[in-house]
Amino acid sequence: MEGCNLCPRRCGVDRSSHTGVCGVRVEPVVARASVHMWEEPVISGTRGSGTVFFSGCPLKCVYCQNRKISAGCFGKPVTAERLRQIFFRLIDQGVHNINLVTPSHFTPVIVKALEGGLPVPVVWNTGGYDLPETLRRVEGLVQIYMPDFKYADAALAGKYSGAPDYPEAAKKAILEMFRQTGPYEIGKDGLMKRGVLIRHLILPGNPENTRQAIDWVAETFSPGDVLFSLMSQYTPVNAPHPYPELDRRLMEEEHDAAIRYLEEAGIEDGFFQDLGSVSESFIPDFDLSGI
Numbered sequence: 001m002e003g004c005n006l007c008p009r010r011c012g013v014d015r016s017s018h019t020g021v022c023g024v025r026v027e028p029v030v031a032r033a034s035v036h037m038w039e040e041p042v043i044s045g046t047r048g049s050g051t052v053f054f055s056g057c058p059l060k061c062v063y064c065q066n067r068k069i070s071a072g073c074f075g076k077p078v079t080a081e082r083l084r085q086i087f088f089r090l091i092d093q094g095v096h097n098i099n100l101v102t103p104s105h106f107t108p109v110i111v112k113a114l115e116g117g118l119p120v121p122v123v124w125n126t127g128g129y130d131l132p133e134t135l136r137r138v139e140g141l142v143q144i145y146m147p148d149f150k151y152a153d154a155a156l157a158g159k160y161s162g163a164p165d166y167p168e169a170a171k172k173a174i175l176e177m178f179r180q181t182g183p184y185e186i187g188k189d190g191l192m193k194r195g196v197l198i199r200h201l202i203l204p205g206n207p208e209n210t211r212q213a214i215d216w217v218a219e220t221f222s223p224g225d226v227l228f229s230l231m232s233q234y235t236p237v238n239a240p241h242p243y244p245e246l247d248r249r250l251m252e253e254e255h256d257a258a259i260r261y262l263e264e265a266g267i268e269d270g271f272f273q274d275l276g277s278v279s280e281s282f283i284p285d286f287d288l289s290g291i
Contacts, residue, residue, distance in 0.1 A: 024056035028106040031075035033290030042192040050090030060162040080112035099123040128170035145177035152212030205245035218265040228270035
């Protein structure tokens with residue numbers, strides 16, 4: 001791969017012989033592949049989501065819960081053939097879908113692994129920092145997009161993730177995802193079959209960023225277009241770091257204010273987390289299970 005331009009970093013590194021900004025080379029590195037019950041109900045259902053956690057990441061979020069794999073790049077390299085075997089092993093366990101977590105920097109190899117399609121929906125679970133042209137490479141292979149919309153505030157994106165271009169990049173990516181899938185579809189079994197589910201994690205001490213993120217979704221999409229998930233599971237696993245406002249969990253008043261704003265914005269298609277449900281149990285054990 002000469003001159004990698006798969007993500008908005010466009011670092012131009014030859015990842016066949018060197019690591020890019022994402023920290024990894026071309027061949028997918030996987031840290032865990034297992035049945036996961038902690039996604040939104042329309043994804044996890046009753047039998048779980050077949051979740052494959054990829055290592056490396058183009059974002060540099062100081063609060064990342066998965067730092068062991070995102071920054072540490074812990075994991076095992078796999079071929080496209082082995083990746084497809086992993087998908088079918090999970091399908092044999094009865095999962096409702098195959099959920100690819102942070103996959104974008106491995107897109108060319110994942111496309112090979114998905115050739116011929118799968119008998120269950122494929123979920124493209126990303127940080128939202130994607131390029132439309134990369135997303136077009138998986139059009140027709142992915143049925144459900146589950147992007148984060150971490151920041152509507154460019155300064156905050158630069159401060160916490162080293163990516164001041166994040167808001168505009170994520171907006172373009174989400175619009176491309178919606179172009180591909182159209183309005184979301186929920187089956188009679190209550191599971192998502194197609195569409196876009198946008199996630200936003202409330203960050204402590206940054207209410208305006210959450211309000212702006214909600215505003216963009218409300219202004220951009222009509223009822224029935226996308227699902228929106230307001231997440232309150234922020235856990236200060238990497239504390240202490242240079243930003244003391246992030247060295248604590250959400251306060252109840254922050255959580256409640258965000259939910260009120262969501263309701264006032266008129267977004268009814270989606271989910272929000274109860275503050276009491278938050279714990280480090282949401283963080284998987286990256287132990288090479290299933291690989």
